[in-house]
Amino acid sequence: MADSYHHGNLREALIDAGIKIINENGEENLSLRKVAAACDVSHAAPYAHFRDKEELIEAIKENVTEKFMEKLIEAVEGKPSADSAIIAMGRAYVTFFSKNPDYFIFLFGKQNITAHLKMNKEYKGDYPPFLLLRRMYLLHLEENGLEKSIEEQEIDLIKIWSIVHGMASIACMKGVKSSFNWNNIDERLLT
Amino acid sequence: MADSYHHGNLREALIDAGIKIINENGEENLSLRKVAAACDVSHAAPYAHFRDKEELIEAIKENVTEKFMEKLIEAVEGKPSADSAIIAMGRAYVTFFSKNPDYFIFLFGKQNITAHLKMNKEYKGDYPPFLLLRRMYLLHLEENGLEKSIEEQEIDLIKIWSIVHGMASIACMKGVKSSFNWNNIDERLLT
DNA sequence: CTCCAATCTTGACACTGTCAACATTAAAGA
DNA sequence: TCTTTAATGTTGACAGTGTCAAGATTGGAG
Numbered sequence: 001m002a003d004s005y006h007h008g009n010l011r012e013a014l015i016d017a018g019i020k021i022i023n024e025n026g027e028e029n030l031s032l033r034k035v036a037a038a039c040d041v042s043h044a045a046p047y048a049h050f051r052d053k054e055e056l057i058e059a060i061k062e063n064v065t066e067k068f069m070e071k072l073i074e075a076v077e078g079k080p081s082a083d084s085a086i087i088a089m090g091r092a093y094v095t096f097f098s099k100n101p102d103y104f105i106f107l108f109g110k111q112n113i114t115a116h117l118k119m120n121k122e123y124k125g126d127y128p129p130f131l132l133l134r135r136m137y138l139l140h141l142e143e144n145g146l147e148k149s150i151e152e153q154e155i156d157l158i159k160i161w162s163i164v165h166g167m168a169s170i171a172c173m174k175g176v177k178s179s180f181n182w183n184n185i186d187e188r189l190l191t
Numbered sequence: 192m193a194d195s196y197h198h199g200n201l202r203e204a205l206i207d208a209g210i211k212i213i214n215e216n217g218e219e220n221l222s223l224r225k226v227a228a229a230c231d232v233s234h235a236a237p238y239a240h241f242r243d244k245e246e247l248i249e250a251i252k253e254n255v256t257e258k259f260m261e262k263l264i265e266a267v268e269g270k271p272s273a274d275s276a277i278i279a280m281g282r283a284y285v286t287f288f289s290k291n292p293d294y295f296i297f298l299f300g301k302q303n304i305t306a307h308l309k310m311n312k313e314y315k316g317d318y319p320p321f322l323l324l325r326r327m328y329l330l331h332l333e334e335n336g337l338e339k340s341i342e343e344q345e346i347d348l349i350k351i352w353s354i355v356h357g358m359a360s361i362a363c364m365k366g367v368k369s370s371f372n373w374n375n376i377d378e379r380l381l382t
Numbered sequence: 383c384t385c386c387a388a389t390c391t392t393g394a395c396a397c398t399g400t401c402a403a404c405a406t407t408a409a410a411g412a
Numbered sequence: 413t414c415t416t417t418a419a420t421g422t423t424g425a426c427a428g429t430g431t432c433a434a435g436a437t438t439g440g441a442g
Contacts, residue, residue: 006389043430049389165360166353173305197419198421222399223400236422
């Protein structure tokens with residue numbers, strides 16, 4: 001199967017090769033032709049699996065988001081309360097991107113993330129990490145017997161997500177060398 | 192001077208044309224050749240003013256950051272206290288990018304911002320909006336007679352910047368249609 | 383066994399960033 | 413005023429890019 005005309009599993013191979021290139025040389029060095037070459041395949045072969053370059057990038061993003069979600073779920077599960085789960089999730093969020101800033105740039109660089117804050121919308125198609133956060137937040141309200149208006153809930157969600165996402169963003173900036181003292185911030189994460 | 196061999200003020204014209212293209216068609220449609228064409232100049236003319244494409248983009252970023260700073264300073268000046276100044280600055284921060292999300296993507300999409308958080312470093316070369324924030328924060332400590340360790344100060348700064356920057360980031364995401372109810376968040380911005 | 387649809391190749395096109403060689407001109411110094 | 417020079421702009425070339433059209437190959441359904 002190595003030197004046969006048909007590759008066998010080109011789609012996955014292209015995604016893996018794309019991730020490797022992004023990790024080693026950054027997104028700006030990702031080209032369809034290089035990805036194809038890395039799979040020992042002609043320059044137009046990817047078009048049998050992806051409509052255009054954007055669609056390959058989108059597939060890679062899904063793949064990276066899955067890895068991201070694994071860390072978040074791992075952080076959340078087994079926690080005694082929603083509060084501690086949310087805090088653990090925030091830590092995992094920042095830790096994940098601190099370890100590989102390239103992923104942050106890759107995932108959020110063009111802001112093409114979908115997240116409907118309105119609680120009465122269907123959640124389908126929303127950004128999975130945000131879905132998890134919302135689930136934990138609703139659990140938090142329930143566990144503590146809190147009743148909040150939709151608007152208040154939205155604000156809380158924005159606040160929580162903002163500080164975590166903002167920290168990740170700042171941590172990924174070049175030149176920001178300060179160590180983040182997460183331990184001190186934990187208890188203030190939730191309002 | 193219109194049809195003379197020398198343009199006269201090509202450098203500024205290239206920057207302006209670049210901003211226009213980014214505003215109208217997004218950064219992904221910015222090419223040196225288009226910028227040159229927009230200035231009625233040959234495709235290699237920009238190389239007399241910029242080493243490469245990156246240097247032009249960097250110049251455009253400086254230009255956009257100046258506009259950003261104008262809004263921040265405008266929000267800060269005349270405020271009765273450092274606290275109210277910081278809150279106003281946060282509002283201006285989010286408002287600026289809510290109005291033109293393309294600028295957020297352009298400025299922070301690749302995270303190439305320099306901000307040395309350590310208080311004992313020289314501030315030169317730091318990101319101007321961050322410098323302003325730090326100045327206001329130190330004023331806040333002074334006005335309220337607070338004494339904090341360097342580490343505590345850093346944490347405060349990261350927190351403030353994180354929530355504001357994070358909100359701006361989330362506000363610029365596709366699909367986030369919720370209105371930001373800033374009025375409710377103001378009094379909780381400072382710890 | 384045949385045929386078809388999925389998959390892959392080849393060749394082309396326009397566009398890109400960049401460089402080298404050359405042209406023009408404003409301005410400084412004689 | 414004339415000459416020279418450095419700054420600025422042009423032309424032409426090159427490799428690399430995304431994308432498409434036409435054709436080759438092949439696994440698998442019938």
